[in-house]
Amino acid sequence: MGTTEPESKDFIREIIDEDLHTNKYQGRVHTRFPPEPNGYLHIGHAKSICLNFGIAEEYRGLCNLRFDDTNPTKEEQEYVESIKNNVTWLGFNWEDRLFFASDYFDQMYDYAVQLVKQGQAYVDDLPPDIISEYRGTLTTPGKNSPYRERSIEENLQLLEAMKAGKCADGEKVLRAKIDMALPNLNMRDPIMYRVLHATHHNTKDKWCIYPMYDWAHGLEDSIEGITHSICTLEFENHRPLYDWFLDQLKVYHPQQIEFARLNLSYTIMSKRMLLQLVNDGYVNGWDDPRLPTISGMQRRGYSPESIRTFCKRIGVGKVNSTVDYEFLEHCVRDELNKSASRYMGVLNPLKVIITNYPDDQEEQLEAINNPENPSAGTRMIPFSKELYIEHDDFMEDPPKKFFRLTPGREVRFRYSYFITCEKVIKNGADIVELHCTYDPDTKGGYAPDGRKVKSTIHWVSAPHAIDAEVHLYDRLFNIPDPAGKKGHDFKEFLNEQSLEILKNCKVEPTIQTLKPFNRFQFERLGYFCIDPDTKPKHLVINRTVTLRDTWAKIIQQEKQSA
Ligand code: ATP
Ligand code: MG
Numbered sequence: 001m002g003t004t005e006p007e008s009k010d011f012i013r014e015i016i017d018e019d020l021h022t023n024k025y026q027g028r029v030h031t032r033f034p035p036e037p038n039g040y041l042h043i044g045h046a047k048s049i050c051l052n053f054g055i056a057e058e059y060r061g062l063c064n065l066r067f068d069d070t071n072p073t074k075e076e077q078e079y080v081e082s083i084k085n086n087v088t089w090l091g092f093n094w095e096d097r098l099f100f101a102s103d104y105f106d107q108m109y110d111y112a113v114q115l116v117k118q119g120q121a122y123v124d125d126l127p128p129d130i131i132s133e134y135r136g137t138l139t140t141p142g143k144n145s146p147y148r149e150r151s152i153e154e155n156l157q158l159l160e161a162m163k164a165g166k167c168a169d170g171e172k173v174l175r176a177k178i179d180m181a182l183p184n185l186n187m188r189d190p191i192m193y194r195v196l197h198a199t200h201h202n203t204k205d206k207w208c209i210y211p212m213y214d215w216a217h218g219l220e221d222s223i224e225g226i227t228h229s230i231c232t233l234e235f236e237n238h239r240p241l242y243d244w245f246l247d248q249l250k251v252y253h254p255q256q257i258e259f260a261r262l263n264l265s266y267t268i269m270s271k272r273m274l275l276q277l278v279n280d281g282y283v284n285g286w287d288d289p290r291l292p293t294i295s296g297m298q299r300r301g302y303s304p305e306s307i308r309t310f311c312k313r314i315g316v317g318k319v320n321s322t323v324d325y326e327f328l329e330h331c332v333r334d335e336l337n338k339s340a341s342r343y344m345g346v347l348n349p350l351k352v353i354i355t356n357y358p359d360d361q362e363e364q365l366e367a368i369n370n371p372e373n374p375s376a377g378t379r380m381i382p383f384s385k386e387l388y389i390e391h392d393d394f395m396e397d398p399p400k401k402f403f404r405l406t407p408g409r410e411v412r413f414r415y416s417y418f419i420t421c422e423k424v425i426k427n428g429a430d431i432v433e434l435h436c437t438y439d440p441d442t443k444g445g446y447a448p449d450g451r452k453v454k455s456t457i458h459w460v461s462a463p464h465a466i467d468a469e470v471h472l473y474d475r476l477f478n479i480p481d482p483a484g485k486k487g488h489d490f491k492e493f494l495n496e497q498s499l500e501i502l503k504n505c506k507v508e509p510t511i512q513t514l515k516p517f518n519r520f521q522f523e524r525l526g527y528f529c530i531d532p533d534t535k536p537k538h539l540v541i542n543r544t545v546t547l548r549d550t551w552a553k554i555i556q557q558e559k560q561s562a
Contacts, residue, residue: 010316011316011317011318012230012316013058016055019255028227029055029059030063031053031056031062031064031227031229032064032221032226033048033049033064033087034217035067036067036071036074037069037077037083038075038079038271040274040294041082041086041294043262043264043292043328044269044292046086046090046294049090050090051311065094066220067080067083068216069202070101070210070216073196076201080201086294089298090304090307091304091305099220101216103202105203105206107223111249112192112211112215113159115192115245116159117152117156118248119177122148122175122177123162123173123174123175124173126145128170131145131173131191135185136188138183138185144180145175148177159193162209169194170194173192176189176241184237184240186241187240187244190214190241191212192212193212214242218245218246218254219245219251222246222253227255229256229257230256230258230259231256232259233259235256235258259318260318260319260321261320263321263322264323264328265322265325265481266325266480267476267477268483268490269483273483274286287299289473289542290499299531299532300529301519301528301542301543301544303335306332306335309331310331329549329551330552333547336521336527336545338372342367343511344367344381344414344458344522345460345470345525345541346458346460346465346505347390347505347522347525349390350393351386351387352387352388352433352434352459353385353435353436354387354437355422355437356437357384361384362383363383364380364381365383365443366380366415367381367414381510383416383461386461387413389413389434389458389459393405394421396424396431403455404455404457405419405421405434405457407421407423411453413445413458413459416438418447419437420436420437421434422435423435458524461508464509466506469539469540469541470505470541471500471501471543472499472500473498474498475498477493477494477495478493512539516534517530521547525543525547526544526545526547529544
């Protein structure tokens with residue numbers, strides 16, 4: 001899965017091609033993305049956004065952004081705003097087609113009255129638990145409610161009373177009158193309206209009855225003239241119900257098409273679980289870079305291009321499966337490799353004194369911004385007598401394969417000089433400083449006599465360095481499927497080490513010119529971005545992803561063993 005680009009069209013685009021061919025919708029292609037504003041969007045939603053808006057773009061059709069806001073108790077304006085921001089950030093545009101299901105509440109009510117008048121809906125007084133008991137099971141038929149045969153007149157009066165606020169929450173519901181013996185449980189007189197005295201983010205206190213999802217959703221698509229109503233597989237056996245409603249009302253019919261939802265390893269993709277992590281403080285808000293939310297990924301430094309590429313490359317299918325997190329990271333890395341400027345930063349600094357470099361001298365050296373993109377040009381970086389290198393890049397007593405700095409060895413300091421370690425300064429067992437010498441003839445990093453060094457390491461000039469706090473992220477969970485482990489709470493599998501904060505990092509001064517969310521590479525370390533919590537004297541940097549591409553390795557191994 002995910003390793004190869006889909007070469008042929010997916011089954012959804014094949015259906016659309018066929019519909020265009022038979023002129024089913026007079027040449028129209030009109031999709032929608034219908035989130036419920038009850039949480040922030042995650043990468044699964046990104047797949048749906050790319051699919052719906054992507055199809056509209058490819059076929060020169062239209063795609064609506066529609067908030068499916070039928071449940072006032074869980075929905076909030078904050079979520080509406082975050083969803084709009086996420087869709088825009090991903091690179092899509094709903095133009096003047098921003099809709100709310102709540103805008104159709106009057107129309108939905110009129111449709112309900114129509115069904116009552118047609119003898120196809122009734123008011124039921126059974127309490128909710130009895131209704132679900134009467135529903136039956138997959139192997140046993142349901143039971144008719146004693147209220148099922150009320151007259152049309154009585155039903156109209158009672159529905160009006162429900163709407164007028166004369167009933168308490170849960171006292172009555174409106175149900176479709178279909179057949180309690182049908183094998184599809186969704187068709188056994190499903191609830192259309194419930195009484196709920198709650199303030200809605202949009203309609204405020206106008207309504208005290210609210211439509212159920214299954215009643216509302218197909219109507220919304222019909223009202224907006226959607227041609228292809230694309231949703232996830234769970235809704236396959238709701239389709240007969242949506243069709244039944246639209247057939248009885250004799251209104252416009254979209255085509256519902258179901259596809260497999262995206263699952264990603266080592267994370268969770270349910271708004272309910274995400275909400276728990278946010279509300280109970282397991283993470284720092286909906287945009288915590290460890291979360292699979294679109295806002296989290298933006299803050300982590302994932303680019304919208306890379307998420308779009310990921311969604312395209314996993315494709316759409318009919319069978320549920322799980323995509324490896326490494327594949328998403330591979331797409332992120334691939335894109336950043338092309339687009340991100342390179343800088344130098346030291347996460348775990350070790351002081352280096354160049355003993356033969358003049359005390360008060362400093363110089364500016366030219367560094368390449370992006371070897372993958374010559375048009376990104378070069379910049380100047382300061383070099384001086386006191387530098388920082390990565391602690392890991394020095395070993396006093398190295399194993400055979402360690403080619404970086406050790407006592408007596410010469411290495412290249414990127415873009416500057418050949419440097420030799422002459423002396424190790426220690427405090428007890430701790431290495432606190434290295435005394436080194438440089439060869440002035442190797443400026444730029446090459447020796448005129450042609451001698452070679454085995455490694456190049458990064459560094460930052462100490463007096464010029466900017467202090468930074470760097471946040472390193474690891475997987476949020478310890479196991480691939482934390483939500484799927486029976487008998488366990490998914491929170492048991494949270495990775496305690498998912499966030500490491502390094503407070504003493506030193507970075508080159510150019511970083512100061514960057515703005516929150518700007519993405520870049522620290523040479524040899526990985527891709528990073530500026531965190532929006534950055535303040536004038538407090539630079540915060542997030543590590544997006546390391547340079548090590550385990551996915552590329554997996555593909556390589558697959559190829560070799562094939
Ligand atoms: P969750 O299951 O995470 O609580 P949801 O399905 O209730 O989410 P909605 O706001 O109803 O969230 O989803 C909006 C759209 O996004 C729907 O059309 C839904 O099918 C699609 N979608 C949600 N999750 C995924 C996923 N994991 N993969 C693909 N599409 C998804
Ligand atoms: Mg949903």
